[in-house]
Amino acid sequence: MNPFSTHGTRSFRGVIWMAAAVVVAAGGLAMASLLPEGNPLHASAFVVSLAGKYLAYAMLALSVDLVWGFAGILTLGHAAFFALGGYAMGMYLMREIGARGVYGNASLPDFMIFLSWKSLPWYWWGSDHFAWAAFLVLAVPGVLAGVFGWLAFRSRVSGVYLSIITQALTYALMLAFFQNGLGFGGNNGLTDFKDILGADLHAPMTRAVLLVVTGVLLAASLLAARFVVGSRFGNLLVAVRDAENRTRFLGYRPDQVKLLVWVFSAMIAGLGGALYVTQVGIINPGEFAPANSIESVIWVAVGGRGTLCGAVLGAILVNLGKTLFTAWLPEFWLYGLGLLFICTTLFLPQGIMGLWRHVRKPAPEEVTPEVSDTQGDET
Amino acid sequence: MTDDLLLDVRDVSVTFDGFRAINNLSLSLRPGEMRAIVGPNGAGKTTMMDIITGKTRPDTGTVRFRDRDLTRLDEPSIARLGIGRKFQKPTVFEALSVSENLLLSLKGIRSPFAVLMARRSEREHERIAHLLQLTRLQAMADQPAGGMSHGQKQWLEIGMLMGQEPDLLLVDEPVAGMTDAETMATADLLREINRTRSVVVVEHDMDFVRALGVTVTVLHEGSVLAEGTLDEVSADPRVIEVYLGR
Ligand SMILES: Nc1ncnc2c1ncn2[C@@H]1O[C@H](COP(=O)(O)OP(=O)(O)O)[C@@H](O)[C@H]1O
Ligand SMILES: [Mg+2]
Numbered sequence: 001m002n003p004f005s006t007h008g009t010r011s012f013r014g015v016i017w018m019a020a021a022v023v024v025a026a027g028g029l030a031m032a033s034l035l036p037e038g039n040p041l042h043a044s045a046f047v048v049s050l051a052g053k054y055l056a057y058a059m060l061a062l063s064v065d066l067v068w069g070f071a072g073i074l075t076l077g078h079a080a081f082f083a084l085g086g087y088a089m090g091m092y093l094m095r096e097i098g099a100r101g102v103y104g105n106a107s108l109p110d111f112m113i114f115l116s117w118k119s120l121p122w123y124w125w126g127s128d129h130f131a132w133a134a135f136l137v138l139a140v141p142g143v144l145a146g147v148f149g150w151l152a153f154r155s156r157v158s159g160v161y162l163s164i165i166t167q168a169l170t171y172a173l174m175l176a177f178f179q180n181g182l183g184f185g186g187n188n189g190l191t192d193f194k195d196i197l198g199a200d201l202h203a204p205m206t207r208a209v210l211l212v213v214t215g216v217l218l219a220a221s222l223l224a225a226r227f228v229v230g231s232r233f234g235n236l237l238v239a240v241r242d243a244e245n246r247t248r249f250l251g252y253r254p255d256q257v258k259l260l261v262w263v264f265s266a267m268i269a270g271l272g273g274a275l276y277v278t279q280v281g282i283i284n285p286g287e288f289a290p291a292n293s294i295e296s297v298i299w300v301a302v303g304g305r306g307t308l309c310g311a312v313l314g315a316i317l318v319n320l321g322k323t324l325f326t327a328w329l330p331e332f333w334l335y336g337l338g339l340l341f342i343c344t345t346l347f348l349p350q351g352i353m354g355l356w357r358h359v360r361k362p363a364p365e366e367v368t369p370e371v372s373d374t375q376g377d378e379t
Numbered sequence: 380m381t382d383d384l385l386l387d388v389r390d391v392s393v394t395f396d397g398f399r400a401i402n403n404l405s406l407s408l409r410p411g412e413m414r415a416i417v418g419p420n421g422a423g424k425t426t427m428m429d430i431i432t433g434k435t436r437p438d439t440g441t442v443r444f445r446d447r448d449l450t451r452l453d454e455p456s457i458a459r460l461g462i463g464r465k466f467q468k469p470t471v472f473e474a475l476s477v478s479e480n481l482l483l484s485l486k487g488i489r490s491p492f493a494v495l496m497a498r499r500s501e502r503e504h505e506r507i508a509h510l511l512q513l514t515r516l517q518a519m520a521d522q523p524a525g526g527m528s529h530g531q532k533q534w535l536e537i538g539m540l541m542g543q544e545p546d547l548l549l550v551d552e553p554v555a556g557m558t559d560a561e562t563m564a565t566a567d568l569l570r571e572i573n574r575t576r577s578v579v580v581v582e583h584d585m586d587f588v589r590a591l592g593v594t595v596t597v598l599h600e601g602s603v604l605a606e607g608t609l610d611e612v613s614a615d616p617r618v619i620e621v622y623l624g625r
Pocket of ligand 1: 395396400418419420421422423424425426427
């Protein structure tokens, strides 16, 4: 049976708390990083960039939950949108290097000179403007998702077939971005960034601000997602998820419904990718790897699908686990992740959020249908 | 003459993997009419509804609704023209509450952006309250639809059908799983609906069909075998043979 069928009225009050917690935590950590080194509360640059990375991943997880948890689209290619957002921001950061690169060319990034290119390809035009980069961060994943989704949903591709083509999409992009000739730095990707909007990317203050910005944008994305799934449109999404055909006979077009949430989700993923790049300092084709998309689905499953909060929790906790685990037993992380996924599916089908609900309400939300007074006993 | 018809199904045939499920079927309905369709299992009753609602495309023949050819339209377009359907197996949105189910069914907003921005209006509130009362589901308004009994789901689906305010309702086996009292209440409800809308209802339950008191069409092997009052068709030797020789 569908594990969601017992939720009934779906409220997302917890999302507001989660958004507030994210902002407070990011702000607190940012302030701690500005304390002098000797202070016991001082947070190192490593911890700050790690936290920034987790929050960026949480945005990816949130975007996966929107389509998987609420529209039933099991995406195995969402890291593609994340990586595209990352590349869009990376282009700007590359141009910010200016004449400080190895070849000292103010208008061409190093890797283009290495390829003996004489001028910027057209798709790099304008990338020295932050506003244009910020636009591309949302527009590129949005447009790609729009085209892909329009084709897939219109031809009624769904279920495992859709999962497979999302995986193929990210794989194809990975292969393309490995090509030097594509103009995105080949397998090295984009890196060696110096500053953002004139601020030194390695300065503690810049890093602190970036962490806070990431926290605020994650919180904003959570609230936007809550608005979408808490609205009548959210009900329609659930209707499409559980009984797509039925919605057609009510006059709705499920392909359009899915397309809208799919594009919105891709934009959140792109934003997450852009924030990731500013704090991790590199974007390369490895970010398109199919395994990344699959990992992001596992974060959502562990946190609790269809809850929004669960996506954020899952992304942070699993990645924290990954950081600790890989420092200890690097070769075994993938096995650990696989085991975690299997255990979640078997014992915690609603993830950590399901556990949380269980603890808060020991008697699970059992549905006792009250037979209305005028009706007798039925079947 | 044909201009007066609300629905005109003409010479329609459908073949599934060589099996003729609908065979040269013709059937028409005047505005305001209620028609009962009976026939043994596999006669093609549900398939006929699939064709009218755009789920199945006929191999040959035409289906006219007023002046529109339905065979060229898809399901949402046909639904928006004013044809509503209740499925044989009740299909409601189980994870949503009863009133949320009704809200989605209400005639009006259908484009995704408009749905995103929609807020529950006073009129919608009243419509839902009215439908809850008609379907006797007030007590369950905020319960998830998935937790209801089979009969209650049937009623909810009828409520959703009314929410759409269609001109033509196609109702497939509405009383399956209902008690006798509920069956009679459903017949009353359909007669009430028929005061303002046209209805095609498929049902096996002869007491129910009798209670409707309308023209009956007997379907057999994908075509019309007989048509008339219930007494007329039940006296028809071909009908008796089909039912007894099953
Ligand atoms: N999509 C389909 N594919 C193959 N056969 C079908 C399909 N739909 C219906 N049929 C067949 O067509 C016949 C008529 O079915 P149906 O319309 O459901 O009958 P009824 O509703 O009168 O019981 C049955 O023999 C059924 O097996
Ligand atoms: Mg049938």
